Amino acid sequence: MTDNEALHEHRSFWQHAYGAYSPDAPLSEDLRVDVAVIGGGFTGLNAAWQFKRDNPGARVLVLEAALIGFGASGRNAGFSTKLFGLEPELVVLRWGKQRMIDAHHYLEKAVTHTRELIETHGIDCDYRHAGLMRVSYSSAQLARLGKTLELYESLGLAADMQWQSQAQLRQRNDSPHLLGGIREADTGYLNPCKQVRGLKKLAAAAGVRIHESTPVLDIDNSGGAVVLNTPSARVTADKVVIATNAYAQDAPGPRSLRWRQLPLWTYQIVTEPLSDDMWQRLGWQGREAFGDNRQMLHYFRPTVDGRIVMGGGDVQAYSGSAMQERPSTAAWEHCEAHLKWIYPQLRDVRVAYRWGGPVSVNADMVPEVSFIGDERMIYAGGCFGHGVALSHLNGRTIADLLQGHKSELTDFWIVNRKIIPMPGNTLSCWAGRTARRMLRAWDWWEERSLKA
Ligand SMILES: Cc1cc2nc3c(=O)[nH]c(=O)nc-3n(C[C@H](O)[C@H](O)[C@H](O)COP(=O)(O)OP(=O)(O)OC[C@H]3O[C@@H](n4cnc5c(N)ncnc54)[C@H](O)[C@@H]3O)c2cc1C
Numbered sequence: 001m002t003d004n005e006a007l008h009e010h011r012s013f014w015q016h017a018y019g020a021y022s023p024d025a026p027l028s029e030d031l032r033v034d035v036a037v038i039g040g041g042f043t044g045l046n047a048a049w050q051f052k053r054d055n056p057g058a059r060v061l062v063l064e065a066a067l068i069g070f071g072a073s074g075r076n077a078g079f080s081t082k083l084f085g086l087e088p089e090l091v092v093l094r095w096g097k098q099r100m101i102d103a104h105h106y107l108e109k110a111v112t113h114t115r116e117l118i119e120t121h122g123i124d125c126d127y128r129h130a131g132l133m134r135v136s137y138s139s140a141q142l143a144r145l146g147k148t149l150e151l152y153e154s155l156g157l158a159a160d161m162q163w164q165s166q167a168q169l170r171q172r173n174d175s176p177h178l179l180g181g182i183r184e185a186d187t188g189y190l191n192p193c194k195q196v197r198g199l200k201k202l203a204a205a206a207g208v209r210i211h212e213s214t215p216v217l218d219i220d221n222s223g224g225a226v227v228l229n230t231p232s233a234r235v236t237a238d239k240v241v242i243a244t245n246a247y248a249q250d251a252p253g254p255r256s257l258r259w260r261q262l263p264l265w266t267y268q269i270v271t272e273p274l275s276d277d278m279w280q281r282l283g284w285q286g287r288e289a290f291g292d293n294r295q296m297l298h299y300f301r302p303t304v305d306g307r308i309v310m311g312g313g314d315v316q317a318y319s320g321s322a323m324q325e326r327p328s329t330a331a332w333e334h335c336e337a338h339l340k341w342i343y344p345q346l347r348d349v350r351v352a353y354r355w356g357g358p359v360s361v362n363a364d365m366v367p368e369v370s371f372i373g374d375e376r377m378i379y380a381g382g383c384f385g386h387g388v389a390l391s392h393l394n395g396r397t398i399a400d401l402l403q404g405h406k407s408e409l410t411d412f413w414i415v416n417r418k419i420i421p422m423p424g425n426t427l428s429c430w431a432g433r434t435a436r437r438m439l440r441a442w443d444w445w446e447e448r449s450l451k452a
Contacts, residue, residue: 014193023212036237040064041073044243046395065215075357084109089385110393123198132289135181174283219253246358267331268311295439317432
């Protein structure tokens with residue numbers, strides 16, 4: 001397949017690199033199950049698998065509209081980090097110090113849970129626990145990043161964080177534009193498509209029944225059990241998990257599913273494999289992932305075959321279904337220009353693939369795990385662009401909720417928190433675009449010295 005054909009298909013680099021993949025057959029017979037999960041991403045598969053492990057006799061089903069890993073779980077950059085919603089300053093401002101501390105601890109558990117899952121069960125997803133750098137380009141950004149570290153320190157959350165001066169950074173990463181930053185040791189990155197399909201294998205081996213190309217067309221919770229209609233069959237379930245992430249607006253069912261979140265599109269590129277000589281010239285010693293502290297952040301990471309995946313710098317809000325692909329030449333051109341600004345050494349390096357995907361954002365930019373109506377339906381969403389580790393642990397939390405267990409996880413304050421409804425689709429899009437303009441203006445202001 002040529003690069004153009006891959007682009008035309010809008011598959012992510014990871015989905016393309018995965019190679020041949022045989023989806024499980026669509027559902028073709030009516031079923032009665034204990035738990036039905038809608039959505040085959042990290043959240044849905046881990047919830048299904050964890051529940052089945054706790055209840056080997058239970059009938060557990062996953063229905064995926066397209067392919068396992070079709071959504072954000074097969075498209076993301078693979079950063080398994082402790083980032084949560086917006087910047088920590090804003091979380092503290094809106095939710096207070098204790099909730100910021102609790103969120104950070106939940107995310108620490110999430111990174112550990114994801115890593116242990118991979119290592120214990122031998123998921124072949126190229127996981128590297130290499131750490132994360134948060135970097136700044138301008139003195140205004142650097143001053144803000146310094147305050148962020150002070151905040152983490154004051155809350156007792158900085159045990160694995162270390163300030164890096166410009167000289168220290170340049171020893172690890174030879175870009176002329178990095179002024180300084182924070183090194184966070186206890187994070188990693190993975191190949192998301194291998195990971196989500198590894199989770200599928202675990203779930204299937206435990207006895208979870210999985211059907212792909214099976215969109216749930218309607219959720220009816222008006223009777224004693226919940227009934228899901230799909231194109232060829234009907235499922236009756238005692239409990240349902242709605243793990244549809246940025247696609248939740250499309251999932252017909254209780255009205256409150258439609259106003260919980262907005263899909264925002266973010267875009268990525270990957271280079272061709274770089275030569276050893278080029279890696280030497282980049283001076284990217286530890287091969288840790290890194291991202292900047294702009295409002296519209298950019299992120300960078302190596303792949304096992306020596307490429308750089310890079311994305312961000314903008315988000316786009318569109319009205320209509322998130323299932324519809326939304327290519328953005330402008331976003332991809334921005335990514336390439338920014339990558340080559342960071343590393344002028346890459347001037348002649350070719351970009352091999354470009355892709356995008358929707359993240360789930362809600363009105364207060366903080367994730368949720370909630371019962372919908374009553375305890376028969378559980379929904380998770382709003383993970384923003386920080387859902388790799390979080391959605392894995394949310395899967396475990398959902399498994400506890402399904403069993404009516406009260407645990408440290410189900411006590412986390414995002415579980416059944418109060419939700420601010422999003423306005424209708426058009427107004428949400430307008431609000432998303434306005435927020436985008438404001439954040440871009442903030443970045444412009446902090447980077448005006450670079451432009452001069
Ligand atoms: C481009 C991009 C980069 C990102 N980078 C990072 C990163 O580096 N680090 C990080 O922490 N987070 C990142 N994220 C966010 C992260 O990928 C997500 O938060 C996480 O994967 C969400 O997993 P999920 O299982 O909840 O949802 P998804 O993986 O989106 O799965 C939802 C599934 O539901 C299915 N579905 C929808 N409707 C129906 C229906 N009616 N019937 C049946 N199935 C349905 C969809 O087809 C989809 O497969 C990124 C996201 C994107 C898009």
